[in-house]
Amino acid sequence: MDFDYDLFVIGGGSGGVRAARLAATEGNARVALAEEYRYGGTCVIRGCVPKKLMVFASGYGEMMEDARAYGWDVEAGDFDWQVFRPRLHAELDRLEGIYRNILKSNGVETFDARAELIDAHTIKLSTGQTVTAKHILLATGGHPFTPDIEGAEHTITSNDIFLLDELPKSILIVGGGFIACEFACILHGLGVQVTQYYRGEMILRGFDFESASHIAAAMQERGIDLRLRTNATTIKKVDGGLSVTDTDGRETMFEKVMFATGRKPNTSDMGLENAGVTLGKGGQVEVDDYSQSSVPTIYAVGDVTNRINLTPVAIREGAAFVETVFKDNPTPVDHHLVPSAVFTQPELGTIGMSEEDARDEGPIEVYETRFKGMQSAFAGREDKVYMKLIVSKADRRVLGCHIVADHAGELIQLAGIAVKMGATKEDFDRTVAVHPTMSEELVTMKTPVRET
Structure with a gap:
């Protein structure tokens, strides 16, 4: 059968765009992509990027207070949403333009339209157009869930x-x-x-x-x-x-x-059931280790599969899909030991097991420290840093690393490399501390606070 495209991607977020670009450039495929809202998906338009910019904005008041403690004659004044908001949206517009240009410059045909499946190879667009594809990739993400209560x-x-x-x-x-x-x-x-x-x-x-x-x-x-x-x-x-x-x-x-x-996968009113795609109890597309659904020609990546709902994971899944389908290199997605950050104040950086989960795996040692960071302590803030390492007694591997501190997201990226490589507690101990820093505490915790 002669198809209009080798690959049709539904969803213009990080995972879908990465898969479309790689399939077109490295897989030599004829690729099209449909997006019903804005290119960039949850991360760029209504998630990671605007949220992190708001995180930055929200921290300056406290910075001003700290600056006064350090001798600067400054006043924070009031936050002006009317100044920040248009700049925020201008940045999102810029990033959406980059996503659109990535697709265009790599030969991906785009449709600003909603897409529904007719069958395992056929897609109907809200424009009224119907197209066919040898492979279909679902990358439609998710949406916030609101409980059914009065009001x-x-x-x-x-x-x-x-x-x-x-x-x-x-x-x-x-x-x-x-x-x-x-x-x-x-x-x-x-x-x-x-x-x-x-x-x-x-x-x-x-x-x-x-x-x-x-x-x-x-x-x-x-x-x-x-x-x-x-x-x-x-x-x-x-x-x-x-x-x-x-x-x-x-x-x-x-x-x-x-x-x-919570959030729910975007799988409603897409014709997935008609195409034979199996959905889980939460509405997610059920896939195997290679992101293949119950229909051999239909794959899914990102939040719509409800595996690990993080942008870098969706990007990895999109790349692995292209390796598997278009480069004859079957590549399962590695969801083991994924570092992540929660951008609260202070931040949480984490990789590996929590102490609660690690206890179920076997005997462990727990190392932890709490202290006031030098910068905030001088400014008179009561904030304390918290760091924890969870270590297997059997082979001494660090099973989990958890950091609560300013810039913990930056710290966990580097600690995550060591944990992903299988570093032992002794590997941490052999590493010379960088002084004076918060992170040096990761390599100076010598005595476990408890063992289970």
């Missing part, structure tokens, strides 16, 4: 934060994952009165418990009203904002309410 229609999600005409004076953030915690810190740093509800025992479920506890304490010390074991039950629109009733029966007024209660 939920009056709330916003992380997608909406970047589009606000002005910042609210007060906000309730419902959720305890990394998105909820990051935006609690960001908005607090920008001058918003922030309350956060989380129904669980501790925020950042799935991360190392002690590391999460350290962040929770730091958030509360900064003035974020973090309420654990608490959830919103009803929301009513009233004069001046939203009245929220919580699980303890309290009613509290907020100008805005934001749900950050």
Whole structure:
């Protein structure tokens, strides 16, 4: 059968664009891509990039306070959303243009349209056009999930934060994952009165418990009203904002309410079932180690598969797909020991097992340290750095490394190399410390605080 394209990609985010470019240039394939919204996907348009720029913006007030302690005659003043917002969107426009140009310059035909599957080789576009492809790659990402409670229609999600005409004076953030915690810190740093509800025992479920506890304490010390074991039950629109009733029966007024209660894969109304694609309970596309779905000609990468929902992972998955399908080099995706960061204040950098998970694998030693960093201690801040290494007693490998500190995301990238290589505790110990730095503590923790 003669197809219009060798590959048709649905979704213009990081994973889809990487796969399309590599298939066209290194795989010598005829490639097309459809995107219904904006090129760049969640990361560039409504995730990592605008969020990190807001993280930067939110930190300058504290920097000004530190600068005064160091002798600088400066005043922070108030944050002006009307100055920042247009610059933010100009940067996102610039990055979207880069993504579009990458596809164009590499010979990928693009459609600004929604795509649905007719069968294993046929795609129908919202323009009315129908095309065929030998292979189809689903890279449609995910979207925020809002629970079905009374008044939920009056709330916003992380997608909406970047589009606000002005910042609210007060906000309730419902959720305890990394998105909820990051935006609690960001908005607090920008001058918003922030309350956060989380129904669980501790925020950042799935991360190392002690590391999460350290962040929770730091958030509360900064003035974020973090309420654990608490959830919103009803929301009513009233004069001046939203009245929220919580699980303890309290009613509290907020100008805005934001749900950050998880994300769902974008698989609805795409014709996937008609094409025979198997979906999991959460709506994710079920794939094998090579990102192949239940239909041999249809693959999926990125958040739509709900494996590890991180941009660099989606990019790796897209590249591995091209190696497998277009370069005759079957390449499974390596999801083992992926470093990541949570951009709270302070940040969390992490790789490998939490202490809780490591205990189930066998006997371990736990090394940890808490201390005030030199820069913040001089400025009179109470912030403490927390670092933890989890070590296997059997072979001395470092199973997990967790850092809570300013710039922890930068630190964990380098520590992640050592952990990924299988470094032992003795490898860390043999490494000479860089002094004076926070990171030197990673190689000077000599005595375990506990063993299990």
